[in-house]
Amino acid sequence: MISKPNPGLYVHVPFCRKKCNYCSFYSIELDGDKTGRFVEAVNRELSSHNVKHFDTLHVGGGTPSVLDSDKLKSLLSCCIDGGCREKTIEANPESLTDEKLKIFEDYGINRLSIGLQSTENAELKFLGRIHSYEDFKEAFFMSREFGFENINIDLICGFEGQTIEGWRENLYKTLEFNPEHISCYCLGIEKGTPYDKCVKDGKISVLSEDLAAGIFLETDKILTRAGYNHYEISNYARPGKESLHNLKYWRNLEYLGLGPSSWSCISGKRWWNVPTLEKYLGLVENDRSPLEGSESPENKVKFYETICLGLRLKEGIDPEELSGRFGIDFWKIYENTVEKLIAGKLLVKSERRICPTLKGMVLNNYVGSEFVLI
Numbered sequence: 001m002i003s004k005p006n007p008g009l010y011v012h013v014p015f016c017r018k019k020c021n022y023c024s025f026y027s028i029e030l031d032g033d034k035t036g037r038f039v040e041a042v043n044r045e046l047s048s049h050n051v052k053h054f055d056t057l058h059v060g061g062g063t064p065s066v067l068d069s070d071k072l073k074s075l076l077s078c079c080i081d082g083g084c085r086e087k088t089i090e091a092n093p094e095s096l097t098d099e100k101l102k103i104f105e106d107y108g109i110n111r112l113s114i115g116l117q118s119t120e121n122a123e124l125k126f127l128g129r130i131h132s133y134e135d136f137k138e139a140f141f142m143s144r145e146f147g148f149e150n151i152n153i154d155l156i157c158g159f160e161g162q163t164i165e166g167w168r169e170n171l172y173k174t175l176e177f178n179p180e181h182i183s184c185y186c187l188g189i190e191k192g193t194p195y196d197k198c199v200k201d202g203k204i205s206v207l208s209e210d211l212a213a214g215i216f217l218e219t220d221k222i223l224t225r226a227g228y229n230h231y232e233i234s235n236y237a238r239p240g241k242e243s244l245h246n247l248k249y250w251r252n253l254e255y256l257g258l259g260p261s262s263w264s265c266i267s268g269k270r271w272w273n274v275p276t277l278e279k280y281l282g283l284v285e286n287d288r289s290p291l292e293g294s295e296s297p298e299n300k301v302k303f304y305e306t307i308c309l310g311l312r313l314k315e316g317i318d319p320e321e322l323s324g325r326f327g328i329d330f331w332k333i334y335e336n337t338v339e340k341l342i343a344g345k346l347l348v349k350s351e352r353r354i355c356p357t358l359k360g361m362v363l364n365n366y367v368g369s370e371f372v373l374i
């Protein structure tokens, strides 16, 4: 019998040096008084759960690397599980120092995810980033010197004024670092952000769908030619360096989230924590649960969600595995849908799996909408 994998562990560190113009992730500007209380609260929250073993750890946020050395040590010592295969921490160039890299090394972090976002300083300024391309270079090479052999670089595409030529330049410059993983997220207009306000005030415009699709195809061409596996719509990896933690989300597997605004999904139940640090500390410090809400989605909902998430991945879905996992006959419900999407060259059958084509990845929302919830 195949044993069930352990869940992944996600820790949301809600601090950044400065809020970027486009970002809707929950974080506040670094508040030294609160970082110690936050780390203590995460420790308490973790102890309150029955789950004790994890096979991936992802410390994200926010910007975990803004925590000072003592707080980083306390945080990592409470959440590092020796059984974890992949242990990732997110860092930004301006706060990554050799002292912090040494701490990551000491605590067994084996994957770094560094936010570059753009190789052009004018674009970084436009996005409200506080680091320069030169800062990133220094941080990246320092990480390599420390022996980190699994590094992701985050890039953002699809913002106003960007051209295919400019984006190409970004990709070629990023390839010079030869990272193991590259994430290329298309900038979304997130409600309530300064970027959103500028769009509403007509100060900046949204990229056309055609240009966004052009950027997506160009990215695929350049990065796959350079030997990267385009394994998820926005993610590329050297073979074998795909993010194990993020694959858990896309395969709809189990994970435990700690910290304000984090989500968890374990034993068929989903829950989410209160959205702000104030509320989070107020509850955990008074021995109360930081949970804001929970739900136990019906089996058919989980089945449907697993299909939609799985079709973000190049590996696609295995209908027989899904039928067995959820006790629902995939082919009985979706045979016509799959045939239609194959005829439209959006999906292909590959042995026992159904996978999106490149066109199916570009039109992922449409593909998902064809799989109607039963």
Ligand code: SF4
Pocket (backbone or CB within 6 Å): 015, 016, 018, 019, 020, 023, 024, 025, 027, 061, 062, 063, 092, 115
């Ligand atoms: S993009 Fe990253 S660094 Fe910028 S505010 Fe959001 S979490 Fe912080």
